[in-house]
Amino acid sequence: IEARRGVILNIASVNGMFGIGEDAYSAAKAGLLNLTQNMAMRCGKHGIRVNAISPGTIRTPIWNERLALDPHVFDSLNAWYALGRVGEVEDVANAALFLCSSEASWITGVNLPVDGGLTAGSVRMIDDLGGG
Numbered sequence: 012i013e014a015r016r017g018v019i020l021n022i023a024s025v026n027g028m029f030g031i032g033e034d035a036y037s038a039a040k041a042g043l044l045n046l047t048q049n050m051a052m053r054c055g056k057h058g059i060r061v062n063a064i065s066p067g068t069i070r071t072p073i074w075n076e077r078l079a080l081d082p083h084v085f086d087s088l089n090a091w092y093a094l095g096r097v098g099e100v101e102d103v104a105n106a107a108l109f110l111c112s113s114e115a116s117w118i119t120g121v122n123l124p125v126d127g128g129l130t131a132g133s134v135r136m137i138d139d140l141g142g143g
Contacts, residue, residue, distance in 0.1 A: 014058075015058040016058040016059065017058065017059040018059070018062070018111045019050060019054065019062075020061075020107055021046070021047050021062070021063040021064075022066070022103075023040045023047070023063045023064065024037075024040040024066060025124060025130055027040025027042075027043060028044070028122070028124065028130055029130065040065070044065070047061055047062065047063040047120065047122065048120050051119040051120030055120075060115070060116070060118065061119055061120065062118060062122070062123065063121070064103060064106050064107060064110065064122070065122055065123070065124045065125065065126065065130075066102075066103050066124075066125045066126065067098055067124070067125070067126030067130075068088050068092075068097040068098060068129075069097065069099065069102070069103060070097050070100070092126070094128055095127075098125060098126070098127055103125050110123060
């Protein structure tokens, strides 16, 4: 606060943006999005920007066990995304670098979905999860 500048970047999830199961996780991530907005309002006067990123499915090592059981696990997931693939760690890292950079100096209180178009409307995902 004394420096009168800085960035807080919260990592939320697309689950916090709309109901797609995993109730407790989704509620926690929705709360984090609300906290991001509230913190942006409180911290702005100190020159601190507060934003969030909401990733969709990201290919990380946590998927290795599922891939070992089903090498085609990403086939159905890829179909949910407008860009035809799940995200890579670099996709989230690049968004984070931008939001923390001086290029984003006038951006605060926002949530940036890094989701390959999932939250733009994935009818396939809704049908697959039994919501359609």
